[in-house]
Amino acid sequence: MTDVEGTAGWAEAAVREHAAEAQKPSREEQVLERIDRARRRKARVKEEHITMAHGSGGKATQSLIEAIFLEAFRNPLLEPLEDGAVLGVGSRRLAFTTDSYVVSPLFFPGGDIGDLAVNGTVNDLSVCGSRPLYLSAGFILEEGFPVDDLRRVTASMARAAAEAGVRIVTGDTKVVQRGKADGCYVNTAGVGLIERPVSLSAAGARPGDAVIVSGPIGEHGVTIMLARGELDIEADLVSDTAPLNGLVSALLDACADVPADARPDARSAVDSDAPWDVPPDARQGAVRCLRDATRGGVATILNEIAHASGVAVVVEEDAIPVRPGVRGACELLGIDPLYVACEGRLVAVVDGSAADTALAALRGHPLGEGAALVGHVKDDPPGLVLLKTGFGGTRIVDLLVGDPLPRIC
Amino acid sequence: MRFVDEYRDAEKARALSAKITSLCEPGRAYKFMEVCGGHTHTIYKHGLEDYLPEAVTLVHGPGCPVCVIPMGRVDDAIHIAEQPDVVMTSFGDMMRVPGGRGSFFDSMAQGAEIRMVYSPLDALKVARQNPDKHVVFMAIGFETTAPSTAMTVLRAEAERIGNFSVFCNHVTIIPAIKAILDSPDLRLDGFIGPGHVSTIIGCRPYEFIARDYGKPLVVAGFEPLDILQSIYMLLVQLAEGRSEVENQYARVVPWAGNLKALTVINEVMELRPYFEWRGLGFISHSALSVREKYAAYDAERIFEIPGGRVADPKACQCGEVLKGVLKPWECKVFGTACTPETPIGTCMVSSEGACAAYYNFGRFSRERVREATR
Numbered sequence: 001m002t003d004v005e006g007t008a009g010w011a012e013a014a015v016r017e018h019a020a021e022a023q024k025p026s027r028e029e030q031v032l033e034r035i036d037r038a039r040r041r042k043a044r045v046k047e048e049h050i051t052m053a054h055g056s057g058g059k060a061t062q063s064l065i066e067a068i069f070l071e072a073f074r075n076p077l078l079e080p081l082e083d084g085a086v087l088g089v090g091s092r093r094l095a096f097t098t099d100s101y102v103v104s105p106l107f108f109p110g111g112d113i114g115d116l117a118v119n120g121t122v123n124d125l126s127v128c129g130s131r132p133l134y135l136s137a138g139f140i141l142e143e144g145f146p147v148d149d150l151r152r153v154t155a156s157m158a159r160a161a162a163e164a165g166v167r168i169v170t171g172d173t174k175v176v177q178r179g180k181a182d183g184c185y186v187n188t189a190g191v192g193l194i195e196r197p198v199s200l201s202a203a204g205a206r207p208g209d210a211v212i213v214s215g216p217i218g219e220h221g222v223t224i225m226l227a228r229g230e231l232d233i234e235a236d237l238v239s240d241t242a243p244l245n246g247l248v249s250a251l252l253d254a255c256a257d258v259p260a261d262a263r264p265d266a267r268s269a270v271d272s273d274a275p276w277d278v279p280p281d282a283r284q285g286a287v288r289c290l291r292d293a294t295r296g297g298v299a300t301i302l303n304e305i306a307h308a309s310g311v312a313v314v315v316e317e318d319a320i321p322v323r324p325g326v327r328g329a330c331e332l333l334g335i336d337p338l339y340v341a342c343e344g345r346l347v348a349v350v351d352g353s354a355a356d357t358a359l360a361a362l363r364g365h366p367l368g369e370g371a372a373l374v375g376h377v378k379d380d381p382p383g384l385v386l387l388k389t390g391f392g393g394t395r396i397v398d399l400l401v402g403d404p405l406p407r408i409c
Numbered sequence: 410m411r412f413v414d415e416y417r418d419a420e421k422a423r424a425l426s427a428k429i430t431s432l433c434e435p436g437r438a439y440k441f442m443e444v445c446g447g448h449t450h451t452i453y454k455h456g457l458e459d460y461l462p463e464a465v466t467l468v469h470g471p472g473c474p475v476c477v478i479p480m481g482r483v484d485d486a487i488h489i490a491e492q493p494d495v496v497m498t499s500f501g502d503m504m505r506v507p508g509g510r511g512s513f514f515d516s517m518a519q520g521a522e523i524r525m526v527y528s529p530l531d532a533l534k535v536a537r538q539n540p541d542k543h544v545v546f547m548a549i550g551f552e553t554t555a556p557s558t559a560m561t562v563l564r565a566e567a568e569r570i571g572n573f574s575v576f577c578n579h580v581t582i583i584p585a586i587k588a589i590l591d592s593p594d595l596r597l598d599g600f601i602g603p604g605h606v607s608t609i610i611g612c613r614p615y616e617f618i619a620r621d622y623g624k625p626l627v628v629a630g631f632e633p634l635d636i637l638q639s640i641y642m643l644l645v646q647l648a649e650g651r652s653e654v655e656n657q658y659a660r661v662v663p664w665a666g667n668l669k670a671l672t673v674i675n676e677v678m679e680l681r682p683y684f685e686w687r688g689l690g691f692i693s694h695s696a697l698s699v700r701e702k703y704a705a706y707d708a709e710r711i712f713e714i715p716g717g718r719v720a721d722p723k724a725c726q727c728g729e730v731l732k733g734v735l736k737p738w739e740c741k742v743f744g745t746a747c748t749p750e751t752p753i754g755t756c757m758v759s760s761e762g763a764c765a766a767y768y769n770f771g772r773f774s775r776e777r778v779r780e781a782t783r
Contacts (some may be wrong), residue, residue, distance in 0.1 A: 028738055029774050046751055049579055050516035053505075059750050172641035231527060284624045312781050330663075334760070378781040384773060386782060392419035393456015394782050395770040401749045402505070 001264075036383075043067045053402025057296030057341075058284060060402055080308075082201060083124040086194065095130035097121060098189035106149065106183055108227040110238030113186055114156030115133035116343060119136060119243045120294065121190040122164045125161030126248040127290040128355060131201045138172040138187035145183050153184060159332065162241035166190065196252055197284065204288035205309035209377040210355035212348045214362050215240070215370035216321040217298050222329045233332060235325040242344030244292060247367045251287060251348060254361030258286035258354040286354030290345045299338035299397045301347045302385045303388060310382045315375030315397070317390045338387075338398055417455065418633030425637045432644040434752035439465050439728040440596065441643055442733050444586060445603035446473030446761025447631050454771035455633040465640065468595070468733035469763035471585045471689065472603050474550040475502045476731060476755040479685040480719035482578055483508025486547050487598065489576060489712050495524040496539060498532035502564040502759045507752060509719035515602025519655040529561035531577070536565070536573035545708045548575045553605040555697060556578040559677035562699065562706045577699050578710040582606050584695035585612050588782040590622050594734045596695045601636065602628035604658045609674075611666025612654050619652045624704055641755040647700040677703055687755055688721065726755035737767040744768060 025033065043066035053060035070078065075215040077085045084097030115267040118135065125132040137157065143149070161168050168188075226233055289309075290303045298320070306313045322330075322337045330337045344367060350358045355373055362368030385397040421448055433439065449469045452458065458467065471477060485505055490497035490513070497513070504513045504525060513523045522542075526532050529546050536544035548558040558575055565573045584601060588593065602615055607628045613627045625646040629639035639657045646653060656662055677700060684696030699707035708714075722741045723729065729735040737743055737756065739746060747753040756762035760769075 028736075029776075031738045031744065032774055035772065038745040038748075047515070047518075049515065051514045052517045062752070156702060230531070314781050324410055331410070331413060350423065380781060381773065381777050386773070386778060387456075388782055389455045390414075391417045391455040391457070392418070392422055392461040393633075394773075394778055395453060395456045396767050396773050398772070 001403065007176075009059050032127075051402070054401065057064035057294070057300055058400035058402055059165040061296075062399065079205065080201060080203065082128065084128045084130075085359055086128060086191075086199075093194035095125045095132075095192040095194055096126035096190070097128070098187065098335070099124060100185060100187040101362040102182070102185050103224065104182060105224075105227050105232045106153065106341065108239055108355070109223055111241040111343075112153060113184060114154050115160035116239075116241050117188045118157050118164065118166070118168075119184040119241050119343060120292075121188040122160075122166060122243045122245055123292040123294075123344075123346070123353050125190050125192035126151075126245040127200065127292050128192065129196055129248075129252065130194040131196040131249075132166045132190055132192040132243075132245050134169045135161065135166050135188050135190040136170045137168050139173045139174070140185040140187075141173065142179055142183050143175060143178040144182040150184065153186070154291040157186075160243065164245055165260075168198040170175050196256070198252060198287065199284065200287065202289055202291065202305045205305050205313070205349045205377045206288070207311060207377055207379040208352040209349050209376065210289060210352050210358070210373055211302070211313060211315060211343045211375040212350065212355070212358055212362065213293070213298060213372060213374050214244075215344075217293065217342055217345055218322060218326045218330065218337035218340035220343040221297065222326045224341075225333075226329065231333070233329055235329055237323070237325045237329075240342055240344040244344060244346055247362065247365045248290060248346070250365045250368070251290075251358060251361045252285060255275045255286040255350060255354050256355050257376050258351065258357055284365065286351035286358070287348060288351065289349040292344075293342045295341050296400070297337070297339040297341055298345075298347055299336070299385065300399060302397065303350060303399045305347075307383050312378040312381050312383075313375060313385045314378055314388065316388045317383065318406075319372055319374045321370050321372045338397060345376070352376070413632070415783070416630070416634045418634065421634055422460055422637055425634070425641055429465065429641050429644060430462045430638070431483075432460055432641070432648055434648075438464050438466065439598045439644065439647070440468055440730055441599050441601055441640060442468040442470045442472040442589070442597050443607065443629075443636070444472045444582065445601075446470075446476065446759065446763070447605065448601055448629065448636055449473070449763050449766050450677065450761050451633055452638060452760045453766040455457050455617040456770075457633050457636060458771075459543060460637060461640070465644075467601075467731070468597065468602075469737070469766075470584060470733055471589065471686070472551065472606070473731075473759050473761040473763070474554070474580070475506055476727065476761035477580060477585070477647060477689070478503075478506060478549060478755065479687045480721065481685065481717050484510060484719060485633065485714045485716060486576055486717055487511070487513065487516045487521065489545055489708055490516055490523050490710055492543075492712060494542050495522070496535060496542045496544045497547060498544060500527075500549065501525045503549060504760075505758050529558050529566070529755050532574055533561050533565055533570065536566075536570055540572060541712075543572045543574070544574070545712075546575045547578070549578045551580055551582050551603070551606045551676070552609040555678065556609060556667075559594045559673045562623055562703050563673065563675045565605075565706055566703070571705070574708040574711050575699065577678065577697060579678065580686065581680075581697065581699040582778070583653075583693055584692045585686065585689065586615075586618065588689055588692055589732055590618065590624070592732055592734075593733060594599075594729075597624060597646060597733070598628040599624050599652075601639050601643070602626045602632050602654070604635075604662060607656075607658065607662040607666070609667050609670045612656050612662065612664050613666070623650045623652045625655070627655045627657050628708070629774045630661065642720045650728045653755055659777055676700075685718065686731075688725075688731045690728075699708040722753050725754040727756045730754075730756050737764040740764070744772070778782055
């Protein structure tokens with residue numbers, strides 16, 4: 001072998017090695033992949049006791065639901081873990097949901113535990129695509145709770161039910177010893193009729209879809225934090241609690257005729273052979289997914305959608321409507337409004353071609369005046385919510401473990 | 410929003426980014442440590458690294474008040490909280506920090522009364538409202554939070570509140586920076602100095618870094634433009650061959666510090682001979698305790714503290730992360746065994762911890778994301 005050949009051979013090998021090296025994922029990317037695999041593992045509850053984090057709506061809640069409740073009750077109707085279950089009764093489709101309310105304080109600017117309990121269940125039924133009809137009301141009362149307060153709560157529930165066009169048709173009362181509860185807890189369950197040929201699911205989003213929120217976010221959560229009076233911050237804020245059935249109706253009506261491809265896999269929420277399933281020739285319309293952004297805020301909903309649909313959701317920080325009072329309070333406390341609860345706002349994923357139609361429909365309703373297009377659905381990287389920050393950078397928006405904790409300095 | 414948006418202006422960021430790139434000498438790599446966890450949080454939360462050329466690397470430092478609390482001290486605090494008629498009060502950050510036998514949250518779930526407060530004065534309020542209980546404030550943080558703890562002790566004395574004490578875990582930043590400078594593992598080109606700490610101690614205490622170690626330091630604010638500007642200022646110093654202490658955060662940080670706050674700290678607290686830092690080990694003269702004169706408000710004197718040293722879990726590499734030797738993702742257990750849900754180390758707990766910031770905000774492949782965010 002001559003020198004020339006030797007050198008050429010060495011150079012060739014070096015080029016080849018370099019190319020192979022460039023194709024290999026970097027060490028950081030390998031770690032990211034390993035983490036991704038770890039996150040896909042089955043949820044487990046490692047704690048020996050329930051902590052407050054289990055009730056926050058974030059990762060800890062999700063683990064609890066998947067590892068304890070889903071494990072115990074597993075069935076095809078529960079499995080999608082949507083805001084409500086879709087049931088077949090005869091040839092009709094019903095939506096069925098339940099929710100408990102333990103808010104403190106019971107009365108706060110813009111509402112109280114009563115209208116919250118009615119609106120919350122009405123909203124869970126609405127985002128299943130149903131017309132909410134009947135509610136139940138269960139009360140757990142603490143010994144010593146003022147009857148006048150109970151009257152205020154029930155009057156407010158009656159008003160909220162009338163506004164939403166639902167009736168409270170059954171109920172239950174329990175009284176526990178002083179100290180065993182905090183004044184008054186309310187549970188409501190509800191049923192609604194799904195009259196449209198739609199199937200809405202967090203698993204229905206696909207690349208090209210538009211992501212819309214129906215108004216400024218975080219108002220309920222910040223109002224409650226301030227109403228507790230521990231922060232000595234004053235802001236002119238009221239809870240956004242409201243029934244969303246009218247708004248959902250307006251949106252679904254407007255988007256019913258917008259052509260969008262049929263989505264057979266989105267119907268996996270119900271047993272696909274069942275007689276009550278969406279008929280194959282039905283017009284699904286352009287709305288793929290609706291969620292009301294309660295506990296855990298908009299960030300949690302977007303994560304659920306990205307995860308269930310196996311897509312990336314990319315949102316623009318500057319496009320997300322946040323009122324100055326909410327933003328100011330969140331800046332002071334070091335928490336992100338994206339994680340703060342709303343009680344009258346929804347997140348809608350619609351076919352990209354219907355974004356304008358959907359926005360116009362929402363904005364035409366008093367509860368959707370502040371609706372905004374906040375982002376889009378992409379195919380890669382699946383399961384991630386990405387935020388383009390106002391500053392011009394990129395970061396992910398993950399599920400929180402527990403409640404957002406204020407930073408100390 | 411005023412006083413916020415002007416420090417997050419994308420256009421100004423682009424201009425600064427161009428200047429930063431042009432200052433980098435070809436072929437040279439720059440490593441700057443942001444000492445403070447608040448900076449780490451800002452960097453990830455706003456996606457600031459998108460503006461930096463590849464030649465500039467940010468290394469995360471030890472300035473996260475929660476991250477440096479050793480396991481043994483968490484156990485001691487839980488021990489106090491479990492005493493009859495005791496209410497422990499703590500900043501929210503501290504609630505999930507694991508000790509040898511669980512966190513405050515775990516201890517609460519088993520019956521201890523632990524309340525989250527936003528300031529030590531709130532803890533004093535709890536004491537006033539619960540005269541039949543003894544209220545302890547879990548005091549943590551650097552010089553930033555020490556004055557408010559000291560003030561609260563003085564207030565308690567003035568009001569003759571007898572059922573209040575502080576469990577003092579305050580630490581001081583300079584010995585930690587010195588430990589990092591003396592550590593053989595790390596080569597840094599300069600420091601982004603802590604902003605909030607400097608409002609109290611001023612800029613003078615950093616002068617030895619520039620003088621004796623030849624490293625420039627720029628005290629920086631907490632908005633993303635503040636940090637970009639400090640990186641620019643560091644690069645200018647390096648380009649001009651200078652190593653000085655400069656103050657980017659002059660709108661808040663007085664060069665000489667806050668004499669009133671320092672006086673209050675000095676009145677109530679004194680330096681401990683040594684204190685254990687999580688991951689960094691024992692550092693001499695690096696923490697504060699309550700002076701004998703205020704013994705009546707010192708939980709360490711009132712309660713019998715086990716004071717045991719609990720070794721960090723073997724797999725945990727928080728020490729290397731706190732010293733900037735390892736990037737969060739380079740730790741063996743990062744993101745798999747150690748996650749925000751089940752943290753092994755403190756860096757994964759606090760929002761200011763480097764691991765939590767990277768996991769929650771920066772855990773994505775820039776290559777793949779470029780396409781999605783186009």
